Each structure stands twice: as C-alpha cells, then as structure tokens.
Amino acid sequence: SLNESYTVAEEVEYYSDFFLDFDCDKAWQMIEELGVDKKQKVKALSKGTKEKLSLILTLSRNAKLFVLDEPIAGVDPAARDYILQTIFAHRSENSTIIICTHLISEIEQYFDYVLFLKEGHIALEGNAEEIRAREGKTIDALFREIFKWM
Numbered sequence: 001s002l003n004e005s006y007t008v009a010e011e012v013e014y015y016s017d018f019f020l021d022f023d024c025d026k027a028w029q030m031i032e033e034l035g036v037d038k039k040q041k042v043k044a045l046s047k048g049t050k051e052k053l054s055l056i057l058t059l060s061r062n063a064k065l066f067v068l069d070e071p072i073a074g075v076d077p078a079a080r081d082y083i084l085q086t087i088f089a090h091r092s093e094n095s096t097i098i099i100c101t102h103l104i105s106e107i108e109q110y111f112d113y114v115l116f117l118k119e120g121h122i123a124l125e126g127n128a129e130e131i132r133a134r135e136g137k138t139i140d141a142l143f144r145e146i147f148k149w150m
Contacts (some may be wrong), residue, residue: 002054004043008036015057027060030090034082048079055083059090067095072106080106104140114139116146 002011008031015023031038034052037096042050071087072080090111091097101107111128123146124131128139135142 002042002050006042007039008042008053009038009047010066011042011053011057012038015060019061021068023060023062027056030056030060030086041088048075051052051075051079052082052086055086056132062092064094064095066091067100068097069100070097072101072103084110104143105138108139111139114138116143118146 003014006014012024012027012031015027016024028038031053034056036045036049036053042053045053049069051074055068058066068087072083075083084107086096087099089090099107108128109120114124114126114128114131115122116124124142129143132138136143
C-alpha cells in the first residue's frame with residue numbers, strides 16, 4: 001500500500017530500500033510513461049493513478065511470481081487498458097503472473113492457463129486454448145455457466 005504523505009520519488013526510494021530485487025530504472029521508465037511528476041505527493045494523485053503507481057512499483061521487482069488480486073476492479077475502462085498493457089508489456093520472461101479476477105472478459109485474451117475455484121474446489125482447470133477448443137466456448141462464457149446464480 002502506498003504512503004499518502006510520500007512523493008512519487010519517495011515511494012520509489014522506499015521500495016528500493018525495502019526490496020532487494022527492486023529495479024529503479026524499470027520503475028522510473030514506467031512512471032515516465034505514465035506521465036506523473038516524481039515530486040507530486042501520492043495523496044494528490046487520482047484513484048486510478050494511485051492504482052497504476054502501485055502496479056508499477058510491484059512490477060518493478062524482479063520476482064519469479066506475482067499475485068495480482070483484482071488489478072482492474074473499480075477503475076475506468078481507460079485505466080483498465082493501461083493496467084493490462086503495463087502488466088503484460090513489462091513482465092519478466094522468467095516470472096509467472098497469477099491474476100485473481102471476476103472480470104474475465106476484460107483479460108481473457110491474455111490467459112495461458114485457467115483455474116476456477118468454487119466453494120473451495122477446482123471447478124475448471126487447464127490450458128486456456130485447449131479449454132476453449134474442447135468446450136467450444138469462451139472462458140468468460142464458461143465462467144458465467146459455472147458461477148451462475150440459481
């Protein structure tokens with residue numbers, strides 16, 4: 001979580017001090033692409049920009065595994081596009097990204113592997129392309145079938 005009293009630069013410095021695998025150059029590149037002034041206070045950023053900054057800081061780590069819980073929930077469609085582009089354009093080839101979401105249609109095109117959990121049990125699991133071919137449906141359509149309300 002971001003410290004509202006920090007500037008963007010102080011957040012980067014904090015992450016750099018806290019995480020040994022943090023890549024400052026990568027963070028600054030993405031922050032520059034975002035167009036945020038490094039001297040700006042976090043509290044002055046919009047909700048969407050705070051979400052983007054948080055994502056940038058997370059993805060600037062050279063981690064093997066990233067778990068993103070609802071990274072596009074609660075933001076406008078333009079912010080969703082930016083977030084998804086950032087996730088997939090700046091991911092490390094040697095890392096795995098697990099995205100937990102209910103907004104399947106928004107990100108289905110990025111799926112390599114799918115796992116649906118329902119009531120603590122695996123309801124669907126496997127390679128996304130193989131599932132689509134076998135079932136003749138999109139992952140989103142299958143999600144809606146498996147999790148439909150009675």
